[in-house]
Amino acid sequence: MIKVKDLTFSYGKDKQALHGLTFSVQDGEIFGFLGPNGSGKSTTQKILTGILKGHGGSVSLFGEDVRNAHTQAFFQKIGVLFEFPYLYADLSALDNLHYFASFYPQNRRRDALELLDELEFKKDYLKKPVSSCSKGMRQRVSMARALINNPQLLFLDEPTSGLDPAGAVLFRKIIEKERKKGTTVFLTTHNMFDADLLCDRVAFISNGKIAALDTPGNLKEKNSNHSIIIDYLYQGRRKEQKIEASELKEGIPFAYDELITVHSQEPTLEDMFIQYTGRGLS
Amino acid sequence: MWNGFFGLLKKDFRLMLSGRFFVLALGSLVLYSCYINFVYVKLDQEIYPVYLYDPQETQSVISESVTKVESREALEAACADRYSVGIDLSAGKPELYLLSSGLETADHYRMIWGEAVLKGTAKGKAEVIGLHNKEMKNRREITAEFLFFELSAVGFLGLASMLFKEKQMGVIRVHGILPVRRSVFIFSKLLLLLASDLLFTVLLTGVNLGFLAALEVLPAVLLQAGILSLIMTLTGFLCAVRLPDFRQFSLFYLVLAVFVTTPVFLAGQTGIAWKWIFYHPVYHLFRAMKSAYFSMSTTSVPYYLFCFGGIVLLFLSACRTLKLEMAKEG
Known part of the structure; x- marks a missing residue:
C-alpha cells in the first residue's frame, strides 16, 4: 500500500526535517508512526497525503509514485483524521458530514447518521451547531468525516487525544473494525498505549530518522x-x-x-x- | 467535481448568511441611497459673493450679485472668508482683491467670476442640454463613488471576515485532502462575491439613477464593477490567508485605506493635481467606474489587458497561498 525509500524533506536551507526514511506498509496493516513533537511524523504524513510537495527519495501509494498519485481519484480513496477536530462550527454534525460527503461519488459515501450512531454521537446534538458540542463529540464527528468515503487508506493523527477512556476504547474498536474490513491504517501518535494495542508494526521516529521498526511484541521481547x-x-x-x-x-x-x-x-x-x-x- | 463545487457554493453562501454579509450590504444600500436622495442631490455650491469698493462711483449699473462697501477696510473684512471676491475701483482701474482659498483652480474661478460680474457678462444659470442636469450629474457622481467604496472596502472586509472564520476553525486544511481542486475552493468564493457585488451594483444604480438612466449605464458599470469585485476579492483572499490574525489584517486594511484609496479619492474629487497619480492602478479603476456612470468611454485596450493580467496573477498567487496554508501545522 505504501512504499517509502530514502525519503528526505527540508523546510529551508538549514531545516532538514526528514533524513532518508525507508519503510513500507502492507495492505490491511495498522502501521504506527511514533515520535515526539517535531520528530517529522506530521511532515511524513503530509507528504503521503499530498499536502506537502518537494520531497526527495521515492514514495509510492497504491502502487503509484506519489508525485503522480495525488489526483481526485487518490483523494477519494483516502481518509484523514487530523489531531484537532476541524469542522464548521456553525453547522450541525450532520450538515458537516453531508457537506464533506458531497465531494465524493455516491457509491463511496457512507450514511452519515449510521456513522455517527456507530461512533456513539449523542442524538440530541445531531442538529445543533458543532460549536455547542464537547471536544470528545467533535472528535467523533471528525472521525466520521474521515470515514465518510469508506477509505482504503486511513491516516489517523492522534485519534484518541481529547477523548475520555470510554471514547478511547470506542475509537480503538472502530479502528480494529476498519482493519477487519481490509482498510490500511497509518497511525501517527505519541500515545504508546494506543500503538501497543492497535499496531501490527511500529516505527520509532526521532529527529527525522527511523530509529527502530518492528512489531510492538518483538521490540519489547528483544529488549526484555x-x-x-x-x-x-x-x-x-x-x-x-x-x-x-x-x-x-x-x-x-x-x-x-x-x-x-x-x-x-x-x-x-x-x-x-x-x-x-x-x-x-x- | 460539480457536486463538490455546488457543495462549496452552498457552504460559502451559508457562511455569508451567518456572517451577516447580506445584512451589511443591505444596510449600506439603504444608507447610501438615503444620503444620495435626501442630502447629496440638494447640495450646491453657493455662488461667490462679490464686494465692490467704488468711491468715485465709476459704475453706473451694478449687477444684483454685487454688494457695495464704503471703504477699503470694509472690502478686506468682507473678503476675509477666503471665499468672497473683492473689486477695488478706488484707483480708477479695477483691482481684484481676494484671499487665497488654498486651491489654485478655485482661486482662478473666483477671479473669472469677479471680472465677469463687473463686466456684466455673468449669467445667473447655465443652459441645461439634454438629461444631464445638475441633479443627475450629482446622482451619477456620488453613486459611482459609493459603489467604488463599497466594492473596494466593504466587500474586501466581508470576504476577509468569512475567511478568517474558516481559518480559525482549521477547515481550510481539511480541503487539502478532499477530492476537489484548490482553485475550485477559491472560485466558489469569487463567484458568490461577484454575484452579490453585481446585484448590489444593479440595486444601487437602479434606486439612485432611476430605471431608464440605470438601464443606459448598467452594461458598462457592471463590467467595471465585475473587474473591481474580482480584484478586491482576490486581494482580500490573499491578505486574509497570508496574515495570521484579524488584528494584523485590520492594520493592513488601514494602510491600504490611507495610502491606496485616499489619494485616489483626493485626486478624483478635489482640485488636487498629482502627476504621479496616473501611475496609481486604483486611480484608473476609479476613473473607469466614473466614466461608466457618465457613459464616457475613456478606458482602453491596455487598461483591460492590465486588469485581466492582474486578475490572473492574483488568482495564481491566491492558489499558491492557499496551498501553503493547507500545509501549515495544526
Whole structure:
C-alpha cells in the first residue's frame, strides 16, 4: 500500500526535517508512526497525503509514485483524521458530514447518521451547531468525516487525544473494525498505549530518522531481560523474589504459602522508545 | 467535481448568511441611497459673493450679485472668508482683491467670476442640454463613488471576515485532502462575491439613477464593477490567508485605506493635481467606474489587458497561498 525509500524533506536551507526514511506498509496493516513533537511524523504524513510537495527519495501509494498519485481519484480513496477536530462550527454534525460527503461519488459515501450512531454521537446534538458540542463529540464527528468515503487508506493523527477512556476504547474498536474490513491504517501518535494495542508494526521516529521498526511484541521481547517478580506470603510474612522466566519450567522454585502477584519484567513500548532514541515521547 | 463545487457554493453562501454579509450590504444600500436622495442631490455650491469698493462711483449699473462697501477696510473684512471676491475701483482701474482659498483652480474661478460680474457678462444659470442636469450629474457622481467604496472596502472586509472564520476553525486544511481542486475552493468564493457585488451594483444604480438612466449605464458599470469585485476579492483572499490574525489584517486594511484609496479619492474629487497619480492602478479603476456612470468611454485596450493580467496573477498567487496554508501545522 505504501512504499517509502530514502525519503528526505527540508523546510529551508538549514531545516532538514526528514533524513532518508525507508519503510513500507502492507495492505490491511495498522502501521504506527511514533515520535515526539517535531520528530517529522506530521511532515511524513503530509507528504503521503499530498499536502506537502518537494520531497526527495521515492514514495509510492497504491502502487503509484506519489508525485503522480495525488489526483481526485487518490483523494477519494483516502481518509484523514487530523489531531484537532476541524469542522464548521456553525453547522450541525450532520450538515458537516453531508457537506464533506458531497465531494465524493455516491457509491463511496457512507450514511452519515449510521456513522455517527456507530461512533456513539449523542442524538440530541445531531442538529445543533458543532460549536455547542464537547471536544470528545467533535472528535467523533471528525472521525466520521474521515470515514465518510469508506477509505482504503486511513491516516489517523492522534485519534484518541481529547477523548475520555470510554471514547478511547470506542475509537480503538472502530479502528480494529476498519482493519477487519481490509482498510490500511497509518497511525501517527505519541500515545504508546494506543500503538501497543492497535499496531501490527511500529516505527520509532526521532529527529527525522527511523530509529527502530518492528512489531510492538518483538521490540519489547528483544529488549526484555526475561525476569519475573513474584510477591508472596510465607510463614505469615510478605516477601518479594525475582527469578528468571526459564526457572518457572519446574514450577515456583521457592517455598511459599500464598502467591499475591506475579509481574513479568517486560519493558513497555515507551521504555523501548527511550532506549532507541535517547529521548521520551512527550 | 460539480457536486463538490455546488457543495462549496452552498457552504460559502451559508457562511455569508451567518456572517451577516447580506445584512451589511443591505444596510449600506439603504444608507447610501438615503444620503444620495435626501442630502447629496440638494447640495450646491453657493455662488461667490462679490464686494465692490467704488468711491468715485465709476459704475453706473451694478449687477444684483454685487454688494457695495464704503471703504477699503470694509472690502478686506468682507473678503476675509477666503471665499468672497473683492473689486477695488478706488484707483480708477479695477483691482481684484481676494484671499487665497488654498486651491489654485478655485482661486482662478473666483477671479473669472469677479471680472465677469463687473463686466456684466455673468449669467445667473447655465443652459441645461439634454438629461444631464445638475441633479443627475450629482446622482451619477456620488453613486459611482459609493459603489467604488463599497466594492473596494466593504466587500474586501466581508470576504476577509468569512475567511478568517474558516481559518480559525482549521477547515481550510481539511480541503487539502478532499477530492476537489484548490482553485475550485477559491472560485466558489469569487463567484458568490461577484454575484452579490453585481446585484448590489444593479440595486444601487437602479434606486439612485432611476430605471431608464440605470438601464443606459448598467452594461458598462457592471463590467467595471465585475473587474473591481474580482480584484478586491482576490486581494482580500490573499491578505486574509497570508496574515495570521484579524488584528494584523485590520492594520493592513488601514494602510491600504490611507495610502491606496485616499489619494485616489483626493485626486478624483478635489482640485488636487498629482502627476504621479496616473501611475496609481486604483486611480484608473476609479476613473473607469466614473466614466461608466457618465457613459464616457475613456478606458482602453491596455487598461483591460492590465486588469485581466492582474486578475490572473492574483488568482495564481491566491492558489499558491492557499496551498501553503493547507500545509501549515495544526
